[in-house]
Amino acid sequence: KQEVTQIPAALSVPEGENLVLNCSFTDSAIYNLQWFRQDPGKGLTSLLLIQSSQREQTSGRLNASLDKSSGRSTLYIAASQPGDSATYLCAVRRNDYKLSFGAGTTVTVRA
Amino acid sequence: DGGITQSPKYLFRKEGQNVTLSCEQNLNHDAMYWYRQDPGQGLRLIYYSQIVNDFQKGDIAEGYSVSREKKESFPLTVTSAQKNPTAFYLCASSHPVGGGEDTQYFGPGTRLTVL
Numbered sequence: 472k473q474e475v476t477q478i479p480a481a482l483s484v485p486e487g488e489n490l491v492l493n494c495s496f497t498d499s500a501i502y503n504l505q506w507f508r509q510d511p512g513k514g515l516t517s518l519l520l521i522q523s524s525q526r527e528q529t530s531g532r533l534n535a536s537l538d539k540s541s542g543r544s545t546l547y548i549a550a551s552q553p554g555d556s557a558t559y560l561c562a563v564r565r566n567d568y569k570l571s572f573g574a575g576t577t578v579t580v581r582a
Numbered sequence: 583d584g585g586i587t588q589s590p591k592y593l594f595r596k597e598g599q600n601v602t603l604s605c606e607q608n609l610n611h612d613a614m615y616w617y618r619q620d621p622g623q624g625l626r627l628i629y630y631s632q633i634v635n636d637f638q639k640g641d642i643a644e645g646y647s648v649s650r651e652k653k654e655s656f657p658l659t660v661t662s663a664q665k666n667p668t669a670f671y672l673c674a675s676s677h678p679v680g681g682g683e684d685t686q687y688f689g690p691g692t693r694l695t696v697l
Contacts, residue, residue: 512670514691516688569630572624
């Protein structure tokens with residue numbers, strides 16, 4: 472069974488600091504990995520999707536890396552802003568095509 | 583304006599009642615999904631459907647039922663057999679898995695509370 476872990480569960484940083492969010496998974500036989508953002512009481516918004524054959528994906532201030540062999544992905548957010556405050560979830564698509572989610576890291580960026 | 587809509591936003595249920603949560607999408611996606619989110623836990627898959635008139639159980643299907651009579655609609659019924667239904671329910675859709683672009687798009691969610 473695929474287990475997805477995100478540590479820490481919560482993170483508070485001053486505005487302008489770079490954010491580093493970690494995601495680990497137990498089974499390296501994955502199809503792809505996706506990072507989502509969730510605002511309180513809202514649905515999920517897809518940020519980045521990395522296929523299993525890729526090492527990283529970038530979108531604006533966001534960069535996500537994938538190391539399948541070690542079962543890890545990292546989401547970097549450069550020059551954080553108060554608007555980046557949200558919960559960030561990673562999800563791994565298994566080879567049976569279902570998604571396994573981590574519990575998320577709740578980020579607070581202080582102005 | 584394409585997207586996924588869920589209704590109602592808030593739903594209150596008495597013990598022993600069945601309730602149905604609505605999910606509609608106009609993204610022309612074949613695949614649709616229902617997830618449950620509890621505090622401090624990741625999303626868990628309840629049911630999914632890859633095509634009209636077909637659906638499969640996810641990891642926590644007991645106490646739930648679905649139908650997929652139209653491509654755009656995938657309603658979820660929470661039955662009285664579900665022992666702990668209070669949660670945030672999220673619907674999602676995507677292109678068929680394996681087609682390359684299989685990013686899941688999520689609706690705004692329905693918060694169900696049992697009184």
